[in-house]
Amino acid sequence: DQQVKQNSPSLSVQEGRISILNCDYTNSMFDYFLWYKKYPAEGPTFLISISSIKDKNEDGRFTVFLNKSAKHLSLHIVPSQPGDSAVYFCAARGSFKTIFGAGTRLFVKA
Amino acid sequence: DTGVSQDPRHKITKRGQNVTFRCDPISEHNRLYWYRQTLGQGPEFLTYFQNEAQLEKSRLLSDRFSAERPKGSFSTLEIQRTEQGDSAMYLCASSQSRDRAEKLFFGSGTQLSVL
Numbered sequence: 061d062q063q064v065k066q067n068s069p070s071l072s073v074q075e076g077r078i079s080i081l082n083c084d085y086t087n088s089m090f091d092y093f094l095w096y097k098k099y100p101a102e103g104p105t106f107l108i109s110i111s112s113i114k115d116k117n118e119d120g121r122f123t124v125f126l127n128k129s130a131k132h133l134s135l136h137i138v139p140s141q142p143g144d145s146a147v148y149f150c151a152a153r154g155s156f157k158t159i160f161g162a163g164t165r166l167f168v169k170a
Numbered sequence: 171d172t173g174v175s176q177d178p179r180h181k182i183t184k185r186g187q188n189v190t191f192r193c194d195p196i197s198e199h200n201r202l203y204w205y206r207q208t209l210g211q212g213p214e215f216l217t218y219f220q221n222e223a224q225l226e227k228s229r230l231l232s233d234r235f236s237a238e239r240p241k242g243s244f245s246t247l248e249i250q251r252t253e254q255g256d257s258a259m260y261l262c263a264s265s266q267s268r269d270r271a272e273k274l275f276f277g278s279g280t281q282l283s284v285l
Contacts, residue, residue: 069210092271103174103261103276104213111271149212153272156226157203160212 063087064152066161073168079137081164083150086131090152095124095135098147098163107148108135140168172196176262176277183252184285190248191280195264202245203274204237205261213261219245220267252284 065084073079085093091112096104110117110124110133117124123136137144145168150161175194183189195202200221205213216235217227221242234252239245249256259281263274 064212066212094271094273096274096276101278103263103278104274105276106273109271109273151212156218157215158272158274159215160205162210162212 062161063154064150064159064161066150066164068164069162070165070167073140073166075142075168075170076139079135079140079144079166079168081135081137081148081150081166083133083135083161084131085133085152087152087154088128088131090154092153093124093126093133094151094153094158095122096149096151096160098149104149137166140166142168142170144168174262174264174275174277176260176280178280179278180281180283182283182285185252185254187252188248188250189252189282190246191260191262191282193245193247193262193277194243195245195262196275199264199266199275200242201265201267201272202239203263203265204245204247205263207259207261207279208257216247249282252282254284257282257284 094109095107097107098104108122126133147163147165149163151158177192202219204216207213217237219239234250237247259279261279263276265272
């Protein structure tokens with residue numbers, strides 16, 4: 061039972077353009093949504109979060125949008141940089157635990 | 171400010187052997203999580219501690235797996251009678267309960283290979 065789904069295994073974007081990573085969830089009881097970034101041989105690192113009562117949160121080049129009616133969130137990175145190339149995990153916080161999607165591998169081409 | 175550390179980084183074992191992993195969380199964090207990640211998947215929740223109390227354990231976790239967090243500091247995860255299906259990256263994360271979003275801080279993981 062996948063409660064958090066990332067349907068795109070990979071995404072390739074040109075440097076300087078916008079990267080949009082998508083995520084869908086099924087449980088309306090989640091209270092926070094988070095994005096994590098993972099480089100090879102390292103653990104995931106926190107990137108940005110959004111409360112379920114908000115629809116947008118921005119931090120520098122990163123913006124997360126939440127559409128509760130559609131149970132959908134997206135992460136926008138603009139402008140994309142080669143150093144953004146990594147695996148991005150969408151995550152949702154429920155009671156006492158955080159559930160992760162399968163991840164989207166982002167390639168930013170110089 | 172030291173992050174979450176895990177030991178060992180890699181472990182190769184034969185099927186049927188027992189293995190134990192250690193996690194040292196960020197010192198002021200009272201919550202500690204164990205996750206497992208396999209290739210192409212996201213981290214999968216295994217178990218969770220608040221201080222020294224183990225408050226939740228995944229139904230997917232067989233009784234061959236046990237975790238402890240004595241005195242609410244470091245934690246150990248033991249797998250008894252390992253099977254080839256146990257091969258995965260085992261990730262530890264810690265967090266602070268007063269953080270409403272509860273950002274998780276992960277270690278670099280222990281890569282287990284069961285031959």
